[in-house]
Amino acid sequence: MHDQSAANDSSEGSQTHGMEGSPADERSGPSRFSDSGTPGQPQEGGAKSTYNILVVEDDPTLATLETDTLTAQGYTVVTVHSGELAITTLHHAIPDLVVLDLELTGEIHGWDVLQALRSLASIPVLITSSSASHARLYMRERGETRLTLDHLPKPYPLQALLKRIQRMLPISPAH
Helix, strand or coil, X not given: CCCCCCEECCCCCEEEECCCCCCCCHHHCCEEHHHHCCCCCCCHHHCCCCCEEEEECCCHHHHHHHHHXXXXXXXXXXXXXXXXXXXXXXXXXXXXXXXXXXXXCCCCCHHHHHHHXXXXXXXXXXXXXXXXXXXXXXXXXXXCCCCCEEEEXXXXXXXXXXXXXXXXXXXXXXX
16 A cells, blocks of 8 residues: 655655655666665556656646545656656656646746656656647657557546556556
């Protein structure tokens, strides 16, 4: 069972749910979230280890809802509220999947985070935004499939979020 309490790390606006250990040294490159000290725990059926998800969402209410929902399903979740914190987090550890709001406030937007992530790793990303056309165009231009990059238009029911994540996770290279 995962710890449901949030523990702030040294960066304001970042929450960790069910994850212990310190980030990897930046000089050695990003590690997997699962390498950070949390042993894998069986999911339903006991076949798979816990998946690690990074939620990048600047709306605190939605971020809490997504994080609580995913944690209740047995996922290890790290939540950040800005593009800057997302990129910093990705340089320390690579999750199995990223839920990414494209419409982040601040100087670094969701597209910047996606570009930084793709330079580090090829993992599934679920984009959340109210605009579908830019996401679909990006997917076509880059040759991404719905298994590596998908779009969930806001607003969405949390059940739709869970279904998309469950469909995307089996392709994660760590599992």
